[in-house]
Amino acid sequence: MLKAIYRIAWKDVAGDLRRRATLSSMLFFAISVLVVFQAAFEPDRKEAVRLLPGLLWATSLFTTLVGLGRVFQAEEEDGAFEGLLLASVPRGVIFFGKWMGNLLLTLLVEFLILPLTMVLFNVDGWAQIPTILGILAMGTLGLTGLGTLLAAMTRGARSRETLLALLLLPLTAPLLISGVQAVAATLTQEGEIGPWLKLLVIFDVVYLAMTPWAFTWLVEE
Amino acid sequence: MTDYTPYVAAVYGLALLVYGGYTLRWHASYKKLERQLASQSQESP
Amino acid sequence: MNILKKIQPLVGLASLIVLAVGLWYVYQAPADFQQGGAVRILYIHVPSAKMALASYIFLTVASVLYLWKRHEGADILAEAAASVGAAFTVVTLASGSIWGKPMWGTWWAWDARLTSMLVLLILYKGLMVLRHSLDDPVKGARATAILAIVGAVDLPIIHYSVVWWRTLHQPPSLAAGANADIHISGPLLPPLLILSAAFILMGLYMVTVKARQIEASRHLDALEAARLHHDD
Numbered sequence: 340m341l342k343a344i345y346r347i348a349w350k351d352v353a354g355d356l357r358r359r360a361t362l363s364s365m366l367f368f369a370i371s372v373l374v375v376f377q378a379a380f381e382p383d384r385k386e387a388v389r390l391l392p393g394l395l396w397a398t399s400l401f402t403t404l405v406g407l408g409r410v411f412q413a414e415e416e417d418g419a420f421e422g423l424l425l426a427s428v429p430r431g432v433i434f435f436g437k438w439m440g441n442l443l444l445t446l447l448v449e450f451l452i453l454p455l456t457m458v459l460f461n462v463d464g465w466a467q468i469p470t471i472l473g474i475l476a477m478g479t480l481g482l483t484g485l486g487t488l489l490a491a492m493t494r495g496a497r498s499r500e501t502l503l504a505l506l507l508l509p510l511t512a513p514l515l516i517s518g519v520q521a522v523a524a525t526l527t528q529e530g531e532i533g534p535w536l537k538l539l540v541i542f543d544v545v546y547l548a549m550t551p552w553a554f555t556w557l558v559e560e
Numbered sequence: 561m562t563d564y565t566p567y568v569a570a571v572y573g574l575a576l577l578v579y580g581g582y583t584l585r586w587h588a589s590y591k592k593l594e595r596q597l598a599s600q601s602q603e604s605p
Numbered sequence: 606m607n608i609l610k611k612i613q614p615l616v617g618l619a620s621l622i623v624l625a626v627g628l629w630y631v632y633q634a635p636a637d638f639q640q641g642g643a644v645r646i647l648y649i650h651v652p653s654a655k656m657a658l659a660s661y662i663f664l665t666v667a668s669v670l671y672l673w674k675r676h677e678g679a680d681i682l683a684e685a686a687a688s689v690g691a692a693f694t695v696v697t698l699a700s701g702s703i704w705g706k707p708m709w710g711t712w713w714a715w716d717a718r719l720t721s722m723l724v725l726l727i728l729y730k731g732l733m734v735l736r737h738s739l740d741d742p743v744k745g746a747r748a749t750a751i752l753a754i755v756g757a758v759d760l761p762i763i764h765y766s767v768v769w770w771r772t773l774h775q776p777p778s779l780a781a782g783a784n785a786d787i788h789i790s791g792p793l794l795p796p797l798l799i800l801s802a803a804f805i806l807m808g809l810y811m812v813t814v815k816a817r818q819i820e821a822s823r824h825l826d827a828l829e830a831a832r833l834h835h836d837d
Contacts, residue, residue, distance in 0.1 A: 485755070488755070489752075492735065492748045492751065492752060493735070493738070493739075493748075495739065495740070495744075496735070496738040496739050497738045497739075497740075498738065499738075502731075502734060502735060502738055505727070505730065505731050505734060506731045506735065506752065508727070509724045509727040509728050509731065509763075510728070510755065510756065510759050510763075512724055512763050512766065512767070513759075513762045513763050513765075513766035513767075516766045516767065516769075516770045517766055520770065534769060538762075538765075538766055538769070541762065542762060545758060545762065549755070549758060550755075553751050553754070553755060556672060556747070556751055557747060557748060557751055563642075564642035564643040564645075564646075564707055565642060567643060567646060567703050567704070567706065567707055568642055568643065568645045568646055570703050571645075571646045571649050571650070571699075571700045571703050571704070572645075572649065574696060574699055574700065574703075575649045575653070575696050575700070578692050578695060578696050579692065579696070579807060579811070582688075582689075582692050582811065583810070583811055583814055586811070586814045586815045586817075586818045587814050589818045589822075590814065590817040590818035590821050593818060593821035593822050593825060594817070594821045596821075596825060597821055597824050597825055597828070600825070600828055601828070
């Protein structure tokens with residue numbers, strides 16, 4: 340079973356790395372979001388520290404949306420989704436495979452933009468980078484899990500990208516709130532990080548348990 | 561003491577508009593649709 | 606669905622009567638010594654907020670039933686509940702905002718409950734849009750039902766995260782103002798209870814009306830599709 344998850348995920352990630360389609364558009368989208376933020380706020384050094392957590396999460400969220408638009412795209416183009424469902428693997432496994440593929444790409448982009456953000460906004464938080472990466476990874480787990488389910492839900496829908504954003508943003512409000520607060524607490528060394536990490540874990544566990552089932556229900560004929 | 565009358569009036573007016581408005585609109589809509597349905601099922605039994 | 610047609614006039618009449626009694630009580634109720642006449646806003650705001658949530662619970666139960674039994678009636682009720690719930694949420698947000706202007710001094714505060722309500726409104730909107738953006742109605746119904754259940758699990762998490770977030774950041778004066786509406790007691794209570802009952806009946810009536818509209822329009826669509834198929 341693990342092997343099947345790994346195979347589905349790896350097919351997506353390796354295929355994408357070869358074509359560099361999703362990864363590079365996600366990365367450049369993230370960079371343009373950063374440029375827009377800089378132009379809109381022009382923060383000085385002190386403001387930048389205050390803005391950075393929100394900036395980082397907003398960029399991650401928008402970037403995730405770009406990636407999610409493509410999770411099922413390859414299968415849609417050649418009609419292979421139905422074939423994938425016919426394969427003798429449980430639906431939950433297909434879902435985990437798709438999720439892992441999306442998770443890996445999103446994490447990769449986030450890990451690249453974090454140092455970039457610090458450089459572009461002149462924030463000195465190099466010592467906190469491992470902790471912040473950990474928080475980002477925890478949030479991204481739930482974010483991409485829920486996102487992959489919503490991407491499956493909106494497969495073949497009209498004006499799908501807008502719909503995906505409309506559905507994902509309210510549902511991930513807890514992730515954004517706790518993620519921003521946790522990064523802010525890490526960066527300023529003020530305030531408690533514990534409750535926010537707890538909230539992230541709750542969100543992750545709930546969605547890790549629920550989305551494979553929901554996916555199974557969704558694709559059942 | 562502040563006079564709250566305009567605020568109170570706004571809220572009651574708004575509630576009337578939203579609840580009453582939607583109910584009446586849906587009412588009119590289903591009446592019309594059910595009439596259409598009746599005439600269509602007579603045409604092609 | 607036939608049972609809906611039978612109870613509809615009854616529920617409608619009952620809700621009008623209870624609503625009239627409730628409004629009479631509101632008219633008679635004394636002004637609160639702290640909040641003055643503004644307390645009258647809460648007689649609309651609080652029942653609307655309760656109904657906004659109750660509609661979501663109704664919607665979730667209907668969605669579970671639909672996925673489980675695959676009865677189209679449950680799906681029609683779920684679709685009706687989304688529209689009715691959205692209407693209650695809009696009034697909750699607007700009346701909360703109008704109440705906030707004289708009490709807090711601003712139209713909008715990122716108060717925990719207002720924020721959760723705003724998220725709820727977006728969720729209702731998402732449910733309505735998702736259903737109609739899928740071409741296959743059965744797929745649309747399934748996806749919407751699953752989204753409703755995902756949302757039902759998420760709503761408590763959203764609520765708690767917003768509460769934690771706001772209580773850690775809120776200046777105390779605003780926090781006190783935000784809690785002022787909890788103190789509804791004594792002579793202020795009867796109109797609230799009666800209007801709450803009236804709103805439950807009104808919500809039920811609105812669901813039956815909306816459900817009839819949805820049912821008729823689905824029937825018409827099916828006839829249309831059958832005729833097109835026949836002509837081919």
